[in-house]
Amino acid sequence: MTQTLLPVVAAIFVWWFATGAILLAVRWADRLGGPAHGMVLLGGVPLLALGVAGIITSLGEAGLWGVYAGFLGALAIWGWIEMAFLTGIVVGSETRDCPAGLSGWRRFVRAWNTVWHHEVALLLGLLGVVLATSGGANQVALWTYLILFAARISAKLNLFLGVPRINLEFVPIRLSHLKSYFRRGPITVAFPISITLLSLSVACFVERLVAADTAAGQIEFALLTALTALALLEHWLMVVPLPDAKLWRWMLPAPKNLPQEERH
Structure with a gap:
């Protein structure tokens, strides 16, 4: 039990700490302005290099x-x-x-144009991981990236189509225009589909965890189960009224030029 519990705790901590660290760096850049955003990204290049090295090794x-x-x-x-x-x-x-009253396909195309560079970057990252891990004995890097990739696309689609709860507190200043593309309202058919697929994925990883006959296999599927469960939780937080922002708000400086109603 302890052997699988520790990786779960580690995955949750890495998710929480990494999210907070990125938000902290971005908010620091927002407050300083000028070239600070480029400095933050450049300062993160060693993180990228370590990631590539980790997968290769x-x-x-x-x-x-x-x-x-x-x-x-x-x-x-x-x-x-x-x-x-x-x-x-x-x-x-x-x-x-997003212009007021824009809907349907035109709204989707305009929303796509706001983020498509990022989507291509994520897709290129996935392609790189697929090529790097092809034929390798260890596929945990590929599964980790696939979970993140699928969950992020699902989350963006739900925010675009409509969900009851949208946390705007951590949207950076440079991305403030994205708020106009989110839709707060009743859930659409996309939400139950996302929840069902993520729940089935968690169940599949749990089954693999139980069936694993090596310590490495148990750790692998414990990590993947925890990561997928966190993605499932993030989706439910679009519906369930829980103060999830408090997980990181205490560690971040007050944002610059943030309207008072978005501070709570």
């Missing part, structure tokens, strides 16, 4: 070291790409608010 290592190296390597690459997005450097070609 994990490929021929099927033991515990390989599992953790692949998992953390994929998270590092994903985190750097997310930082590129949140700093406003890799976003999209459209930086204006």
